[in-house]
Amino acid sequence: MSATSPALGSTHDPALRSAIGKATKHLLPMLVILYFVAFLDRTNVGFAEEALSVDRNISDAAFALGAGIFFIGYAIFEIPSNLLLKRFGARFWLARIAVTWGIVAALFSFTTNDTMFIVLRFLLGVTEAGLFPGVIMYLSEWFPNKVRVRMFAIFYLAQPFSQMIGAPLSGGLISVGDQVTPFHGWQVMFFGEGILAVLAGVAALFFLTNSPQQAKWLDDRQKASLTAAMAREDHARNEDGPKGIWKAMASGRVWYFTIIYFCLQVAVYGTTFYLPQQVSSLLGQDVGWQVGLVAAIPWLVGLVACYLVGSKADTVGRRRRWGAMFYVTTGLSILGSAWAGANGQPILGILFITLAVASFLAVGPITWAYPTAFLTGAAAAAGIGLINSLGNLGGFVAPIMRTAINEVVPTDSGAFGIVSLGVLAFVAAVMIFCTKFFGGAKADELLDTSHVATTRPRGAAERAEDPHAAATRSTKETNA
Known part of the structure; x- marks a missing residue:
């Protein structure tokens, strides 16, 4: 043999x-x-x-x-x-x-x-x-x-x-x-x-x-x-994605993920802009070194969550399920922090904020895996740039939206303004889950089949396999 x-x-x-x-x-x-x-x-x-x-x-x-x-x-x-x-x-x-x-x-x-x-x-x-x-x-x-x-x-x-x-x-x-x-x-x-x-x-x-x-x-x-x-x-x-700058910018899938990323950034910036003040309110203390130490806890937990989730999200099924789950967790946690603030529950409030930060840090890398699976070349430059530029406007919208909601429905804790930031996370969760109906990008199909290695006689090992042939030979499996 x-x-x-x-x-x-x-x-x-x-x-x-x-x-x-x-x-x-x-x-x-x-x-x-x-x-x-x-x-x-x-x-x-x-x-x-x-x-x-x-x-x-x-x-x-x-x-x-x-x-x-x-x-x-x-x-x-x-x-x-x-x-x-x-x-x-x-x-x-x-x-x-x-x-x-x-x-x-x-x-x-x-x-x-x-x-x-x-x-x-x-x-x-x-x-x-x-x-x-x-x-x-x-x-x-x-x-x-x-x-x-x-x-x-x-x-x-x-x-x-x-x-x-x-x-x-x-x-x-x-x-x-x-x-x-x-x-x-x-x-x-x-x-x-x-x-x-x-x-x-x-x-x-x-x-x-x-x-x-x-x-x-x-x-x-x-x-x-x-x-x-x-x-x-x-x-x-x-084969699967748009070709060229203008086709990428007109692509429905690019705009689909732009909306998802915008929803994420509203939650991220809406939380981080006001994190010290929210912790201060929950603890009943002025912003200072004690509030700063407590405000660092969510980021420490988020650091661990981001790496652990990212290292394991290596199949299409996991990315879709975990992405939807962490968007839902982000939304629920932001709603929970608003409830805790309105009801004088500082410990629960800190817990919910920690879960929110950990969730949106974990789901960010998963979200970017989708557009990079079907964009390449000049289309990638334009498409990724469009998603990030318009998505980041969530950082501009979040504080304005929170302030406007609080003016319409004023409360001592500003709970309704906080709630408005979490709602869009549920929209992103539904959209990530619905990617299962896209039919599967070819690059994602390679992701799910890449564990099946082709073998050849050792004498041919030095010859590079033709990439086109490898792509067409990849066995298509149903997404997990």
């Missing part, structure tokens, strides 16, 4: 597994750092609100407009940035994004009036645009569908890390600035965290690699195996 070996690029191929392991080690830490610093520079303005009012006479109206206009600049330039990333390569373009947003972030330390503050917030959105969808597209070109949710989940860990570490870092820089420098503490915070982004961008030039073929840390067999696996999936996505 002749010896056999796994097909090149199959999940049983040791070269593919080792290539994925090396890519994870070489790429993910840098991507997490970029996203971590982006969150710092996006949210640190909250620490300077009072000081900017006192030192620079920044009005409340200007601050509110500046907080929201970030998302407008972000949305407008998201798709162009993604298309330019496709043209210039992820290594250069992600580094460019970090360096330019870092410079703008540092310029906040020189803010003198309302107009300058608003303009800089808009420019911060413009320069940061493209980071998140660019990384999502980048990861979808490096990692096969079966492990992609796990990679998205590792990338997502930057969110809870930034919430847990960012607050004491920003507060510490303000304290140091006030005590040991001739500048205002808020100036030191803006400048220091802006320069941190510039340094991260420079580092990205050294640590990121555009494609497996250019990776010096992969041997020839690993490059061939990873390239074969990705080529097979690209062929399936080319």
Whole structure:
């Protein structure tokens, strides 16, 4: 009997597994750092609100407009940035994004009036645009569908890390600035965290690699195996998804997932914007270090949930069932936190908030697995950019919607405003569950059949299997 070996690029191929392991080690830490610093520079303005009012006479109206206009600049330039990333390569373009947003972030330390503050917030959105969808597209070109949710989940860990570490870092820089420098503490915070982004961008030039073929840390067999696996999936996505920029932007499936992501972002930003105040109200204490410690608990639990769920969501059935379940849990938890606040139940309130944060962090990577299963090339750049840009407007809508509902139905706890944020999570749950009626994307069919490895005589192991043939031979199984 002749010896056999796994097909090149199959999940049983040791070269593919080792290539994925090396890519994870070489790429993910840098991507997490970029996203971590982006969150710092996006949210640190909250620490300077009072000081900017006192030192620079920044009005409340200007601050509110500046907080929201970030998302407008972000949305407008998201798709162009993604298309330019496709043209210039992820290594250069992600580094460019970090360096330019870092410079703008540092310029906040020189803010003198309302107009300058608003303009800089808009420019911060413009320069940061493209980071998140660019990384999502980048990861979808490096990692096969079966492990992609796990990679998205590792990338997502930057969110809870930034919430847990960012607050004491920003507060510490303000304290140091006030005590040991001739500048205002808020100036030191803006400048220091802006320069941190510039340094991260420079580092990205050294640590990121555009494609497996250019990776010096992969041997020839690993490059061939990873390239074969990705080529097979690209062929399936080319057959199944829209082709070209305009067809992607007009695709019903792209808009379908844009609505889902918008619902998610309303829940995410509606919770995170008001988390310290909600915890403060539940505990009956002013916002301070005790409230900060309690507010960190949901993010710690969410960090664990995000990674564990992401590492196990490796079949179509699990992604659909778990996605619907975690959207429902997000909605129920937000409703529960509103009930607890209205009925004076602080412990239950903290528990419900923790469940909400853990659920929406766990479901985010699962949600992104769907569009990356049928989008590739220029269509991926446009489609992923569209989903993220319009979906992120949920961050603009959430506080407005919550405030409007509370004005229409006023209560001491603001419960109805909180409830409004959770309702859209149920809409997303139904939509994720209904993907079972899509008929199945071909790339998702490869996901469910990729555990069946083709074997060949060992003498042919070095010859790469034709990706088109591999795709057509993949046995179609019914989704779990």
